[in-house]
Amino acid sequence: MINLKNISKSYDDEATFAVDSIDLEIKSGELLALVGESGCGKTTTLKMINRLIEPSAGSIEIDGENILALDPVTLRRRIGYVFQEIGLFPHMTVAENISITPRLLGWSAERMHSRVTELLQMVELNPDGLRNRFPRELSGGQQQRIGVARALAVAPSVMLMDEPFGALDPLTRSGLQKELTRLHKLMSMTIILVTHDMSEALTLADRIAVMEKGKIVRLDTPANILQNPGHPYAQRLLETPVNQMNALTKLLQQSESADSQ
Numbered sequence: 001m002i003n004l005k006n007i008s009k010s011y012d013d014e015a016t017f018a019v020d021s022i023d024l025e026i027k028s029g030e031l032l033a034l035v036g037e038s039g040c041g042k043t044t045t046l047k048m049i050n051r052l053i054e055p056s057a058g059s060i061e062i063d064g065e066n067i068l069a070l071d072p073v074t075l076r077r078r079i080g081y082v083f084q085e086i087g088l089f090p091h092m093t094v095a096e097n098i099s100i101t102p103r104l105l106g107w108s109a110e111r112m113h114s115r116v117t118e119l120l121q122m123v124e125l126n127p128d129g130l131r132n133r134f135p136r137e138l139s140g141g142q143q144q145r146i147g148v149a150r151a152l153a154v155a156p157s158v159m160l161m162d163e164p165f166g167a168l169d170p171l172t173r174s175g176l177q178k179e180l181t182r183l184h185k186l187m188s189m190t191i192i193l194v195t196h197d198m199s200e201a202l203t204l205a206d207r208i209a210v211m212e213k214g215k216i217v218r219l220d221t222p223a224n225i226l227q228n229p230g231h232p233y234a235q236r237l238l239e240t241p242v243n244q245m246n247a248l249t250k251l252l253q254q255s256e257s258a259d260s261q
């Protein structure tokens, strides 16, 4: 369980808060989606959980342990993290990038090699063709998938994912979303997934936290949020997928009635 208690972050002056007194409890094995418009504090919230950013106030516990009292490096080895900006090391090959944490943990070369193969297949990339390439020799979407593979390398119990599928085409994206759901269930990982895509949040998440200006304004299951957005901002976020669905339903109805004529 991850427990954020009254967490705030102010980058500059005390007057403006990127994250403003958040209380959030994420259950073990839960997939929580964090949604909200650009600049509302999603990345800041995520980075405080593995201490890439230190909170200005409040406390964070993982399984009852205060993470602010832990060594940040040890903490980060336990937590998989997919960066919004991907963050592959340019001077390392694909295989080396994926093996960073396994190497730190002292895995054998053989074990790392077979894990890299397994992970590349999982993210739908060809291990033989890609393992020795450098990030600059990959497309944006391929780099993003290497970022996901790297985060999964040691099967962490907690995964923080910041827009992990943003640069992918719809088919690859939906393939990886399915894979993530499968892994989530199989390994009972606790996942926090930041996304701009409300449809992604509605289909993948156990619960959705809607953020606005550094605060959580709505926290509920996808079904409940769909039925009752409960906050004007959540309502606005829902409009895009709901409008898309309505448009599709209309198109289908039109084509059915054309068929029957």
Ligand SMILES: Nc1ncnc2c1ncn2[C@@H]1O[C@H](COP(=O)(O)OP(=O)(O)OP(=O)(O)O)[C@@H](O)[C@H]1O
Pocket: 011, 012, 018, 036, 037, 038, 039, 040, 041, 042, 043, 044, 045, 084
């Ligand atoms: N290092 C920093 N120094 C000062 N302000 C920052 C810093 N990082 C983020 N901010 C500010 O904090 C606020 C929240 O930023 P954050 O990156 O958490 O937003 P976000 O919800 O992840 O947005 P996006 O969807 O665009 O990624 C923004 O107003 C941003 O400008």
Ligand SMILES: [Mg+2]
Pocket: 042, 043, 044, 084, 162
């Ligand atoms: Mg962000």
